[in-house]
Structures are given as structure tokens and as C-alpha cells.
Amino acid sequence: MKSKKAPETTVHMSQTLRQCAFDLFVEQGFDNVNLDQIAAAAGVTKGSLYWHYKNKQELILASCQHYYQTWHANIQKLLAPVSNPQERLKKAIVCSVDSCIIDKRNRIFTTAIFTLMQENEAVRDSWSQFYSTVREFYVGLLYAVKYADGNYSLELVRRDVDLMLEAMEGLKIRAGFEKQIVEPSERKVITTSLLSIFKL
């Protein structure tokens, strides 16, 4: 009773539009992409786009969700084969650092969010929720290590994670204007710096 035609048709086009919007946003930011481009990339026109999404903000929020889901999927896949707590933590950080430094698309997208966040409550709430999950994820990783060391304070663990995530965010910004940072040796130093926050 949900729909007459193949039920996945409309869902599929919504997903396609979301994906295309995301692909364009990560290249040019939100303001430099218009709805015609997104619709064209999905093989439809703006008229159809507006059947699936109420306005541009809804598309932006959808593309944010896509970003969040992709992040979680990637990190899960990355850590799946690793069981040692210390290894898991290190691998997660190395991966995140690489992403911050190398992936220009990641930089463009997140900075676009941070700017929009200043004036748009929905985007702000969306990111805030995502940040919480990321933080708790790292808290879990770090706690697993500290627990083995006999250090229990969840509160202190959370503080360290916050500091590390802040540094990672700042690193992402800095990577946007200091190109020499991409050197593998420099990347290794940075990873070590971040890990040093945890005093392992």
C-alpha cells in the first residue's frame, strides 16, 4: 500500500540526488553549486528535484547524513580486522589524519558545514550530533587501551579525546594552506604528536 510503482524507484532517485549533491558539494562547497547542476548530475531537472526535496537546505542536510554514514562505514571497515586496542586506536588516528591532510574534498565539505553552521541551526544540530558519536567512538577506543593500563577515569579520557579531535580539526584547516604538510615524514610527526596527547 506504500506506492503503486516499484517502491524503490522514488527512493532510488532520492538517493541518487543525495549522492550527486554530495559529490558536487565536496568539490565546490554549498554556495557554488546550484540546484540545476545537482539535478543534471542525477539525470533529471530541477522540477523533479523539488519533488524529492523541499528546498536546498533539505538537500544539504541529506548530504550531511551521507557524509556521516560514509564516515562510520569507513571506520568500521577499517577497524574490523584489528582486535588489539592500541592498534585500533592508532589505526583510526592515522586514517583520520591522512583524511584531514590529503583529502581536499573532505576539507571543502567540512569547512562549508562550519560556515553554514554559524547561521543555520538545523545544520548545527546535525553536526553536533555527529560529533558526539565520533567522540564516543574515540572514547571507546581509548578507554579500551587505558582500561588495560588500569586507568579508569572516563572523564579524563573524554577530555583527552576532545583535545585530540580539536587538534585534528585544526590540522585539517592548516592543511588547507600549508602544502608541505602532506609530506609522509611530516604526517608521521603529526600523528605522533596527536598520539602523545594520550600519554600511552
Added chain:
Amino acid sequence: MKSKKAPETTVHMSQTLRQCAFDLFVEQGFDNVNLDQIAAAAGVTKGSLYWHYKNKQELILASCQHYYQTWHANIQKLLAPVSNPQERLKKAIVCSVDSCIIDKRNRIFTTAIFTLMQENEAVRDSWSQFYSTVREFYVGLLYAVKYADGNYSLELVRRDVDLMLEAMEGLKIRAGFEKQIVEPSERKVITTSLLSIFKL
């Protein structure tokens, strides 16, 4: 031979426009402020604005310069009466943290720069240069402390400063969506976390 009329007239209006542009940019970002608003705030019209500035980008770059100069002036004035190296370092960080957390205008302006930086080379270079001066400033402060401790490595000092500045930048972003961060107690904890990077 510079100009016929009072030489400071045009300079004065250029300054006024720059100041007004900055005041509007820090409230609404670059994209949400148009040239008519800026001109009106300065008491002129867009026609005159274009006599002083070639285009919007030039005004943006000018407002960036204004931001940089203000930053330096503030920090200089703040540290002028303090001579103890450790005190100077701590005071600088406390002030910066407060600015990151409390000053919403600061957040709006810098995030706007970071977004624009991704596509605009002139803005990127402008910020890159500013960041260098800020880093060297902190390196000087920290080195003065470490020197007293007998620890000399400028390279290590610079790494610590980079990490601290990155964390501060990330903190600024986080303050944009986690309001509870403004609590004075929380602020104190954060300052302590940042200082702990220097292992003093």
C-alpha cells in the same frame, strides 16, 4: 604632490569602508553582506565604494588585514605589562581561548575565511602569512620558558606550538555548536589541557 585635497580624506574613507566591511562581515560572513550595505554603513553609496576598492575581494582582503592588525595590537597590549615568560605564555593562551569560545564574531569571521580560502588563493596566502606570524609569536613565548628550563630545541617548540594552535582552532569550531563550553569552569579545564601540551 600626492593629492590636491587633504591627503587623509581618501585614506580616511578607505579606512572607514574597511572598518564597516569588517563589522558587517564578522556578523554575517562574506556572502551574506552585499556592497550596498557596506557603503551605506560608511555613509556613502556603492559608486564611491568602487572608487576606493576595485571589487569585493579587495574589500575582503582589506578586512582580513584589519583582523590581523587588531589581533597583534590586542596581544601586544595584553602582554606589555607582563615580563615573566611563563606568565606571558599563560596569559596569551587564556586570552586566545576566551576569544575562541566567547567571541562569536571571531568564529564567524575566521570560518568564513577558511571556507573562502579553499577556492581563493589570495585569501589563502593572506591567512597563511598571518598564521606564520602567530606561530612565531607563540614560539617566542614558549621558547622563552623552555630556555629558562634549559631545553633548547626550536624544532620541538615549533611542533608543540603547531599542535596547540591546531587544538585552539578546533576548539573554536566546537564552541560553535557546544554551548556548555562557555562555562568558566569548563574554560579553565580547556586552558589546562592546552597548556599540558607544553609539558611545563
Added chain:
DNA sequence: TTGACACCATACCAGTGAGTATGGTAGGAT
């Protein structure tokens, strides 16, 4: 006095892009 120029206002252009109005079509339900 007159010309030149610095400085400013008015009025306009032209591109852009979000959002809408409207109409068409294909496939399932009756």
C-alpha cells in the same frame, strides 16, 4: 577664470539562482 582631478551619487545592466506553476506520461487499481 578655468581646467583638472579627487570624490561621491544616481541609475542602470546583466547574470544568477531559488523556487513555482503547470502540464505531460506511464503504470497500477477499479
Added chain:
DNA sequence: ATCCTACCATACTCACTGGTATGGTGTCAA
């Protein structure tokens, strides 16, 4: 057969804004 509706295209509107063309005015040099 036909009606409904999910889905899509066409063709607009309309507000906005960066930038320009042009003309006015006051002041200084000659």
C-alpha cells in the same frame, strides 16, 4: 477503458547583487 497518482520536464517568476556608465561638485593649481 479509465481514473488516479507518482514522477518528471518545461518554462517561467522574482529577488538579489556585483559591477558599470555617467554625471555632479568642490577644491586646488595655473
